[in-house]
Amino acid sequence: MKLTLQSGESWQYQLNQPEADILLGLMKKFPFTELGPVQFSKTDADPKTAERKKLLAESLAQHREELKGLAVNLLGADKWQKSDSGRLLTLNTEGREILLQILNDIRIGCWHALGEPEPLEQPVASGQQFAHRQLMDLAGYFEMNLLEPEA
Amino acid sequence: MPQVAEPVTIPRPVIERETESADELAPTYYVICWNDPVNLMAYVTHVFMKLFGWEEQKARKHMLEVHKKGKSVLVREGAEKAEFYVHELQKYKLHATMEPAE
Numbered sequence: 587m588k589l590t591l592q593s594g595e596s597w598q599y600q601l602n603q604p605e606a607d608i609l610l611g612l613m614k615k616f617p618f619t620e621l622g623p624v625q626f627s628k629t630d631a632d633p634k635t636a637e638r639k640k641l642l643a644e645s646l647a648q649h650r651e652e653l654k655g656l657a658v659n660l661l662g663a664d665k666w667q668k669s670d671s672g673r674l675l676t677l678n679t680e681g682r683e684i685l686l687q688i689l690n691d692i693r694i695g696c697w698h699a700l701g702e703p704e705p706l707e708q709p710v711a712s713g714q715q716f717a718h719r720q721l722m723d724l725a726g727y728f729e730m731n732l733l734e735p736e737a
Numbered sequence: 738m739p740q741v742a743e744p745v746t747i748p749r750p751v752i753e754r755e756t757e758s759a760d761e762l763a764p765t766y767y768v769i770c771w772n773d774p775v776n777l778m779a780y781v782t783h784v785f786m787k788l789f790g791w792e793e794q795k796a797r798k799h800m801l802e803v804h805k806k807g808k809s810v811l812v813r814e815g816a817e818k819a820e821f822y823v824h825e826l827q828k829y830k831l832h833a834t835m836e837p838a839e
């Protein structure tokens with residue numbers, strides 16, 4: 587996957603067929619992170635922290651629902667063109683941003699599922715852990731390539 | 738005999754006590770981003786640029802601070818704006834909190 591054209595709000599990426607298939611498969615994994623307790627402050631000294639945590643949890647849940655809705659047609663047929671070496675994916679800036687967030691949700695969700703290893707490169711102990719590791723790396727691969735011009 | 742002018746009493750200027758505006762009295766908060774091993778460096782830089790409108794150099798400086806020192810103070814803001822930034826950063830799955838600035 588690589589950026590082939592960027593003009594104004596339009597971003598065009600060249601993917602080979604396996605990359606396109608994997609990316610479309612990854613989209614079906616979203617959302618991968620679980621909605622759980624949130625942290626708003628390390629000190630928790632502020633009496634308003636509890637209320638702020640509640641609002642944050644609501645805001646994150648709402649954002650996830652919005653992303654779920656936007657994910658449905660994000661990589662729809664109208665975004666793809668055939669090319670000699672695979673497929674061309676055209677996104678506008680907002681679509682690229684949404685795709686980044688979706689991929690990162692999958693990456694972070696896999697990391698949670700792996701037990702939040704630190705450092706990241708830990709030996710995996712089961713087939714399921716191997717699958718999570720692969721998924722995490724794949725999401726990272728696409729994120730890096732989406733961001734390549736900025737990296 | 739020369740005339741002597743009457744002494745003139747110059748009124749003392751009235752110095753009003755300086756008062757602090759409500760904004761100056763309101764508590765402020767640091768918005769802090771904490772390190773994790775999973776968010777990609779390029780992604781973190783991108784989020785900082787997008788959210789705060791920073792140039793790449795500044796965003797990258799803060800990203801490296803997070804990476805090397807474990808955290809970076811991104812901005813100091815009033816409660817409402819600090820809350821907004823924490824919400825946005827967490828929507829991007831970055832580990833961000835707000836702490837009283839005292």
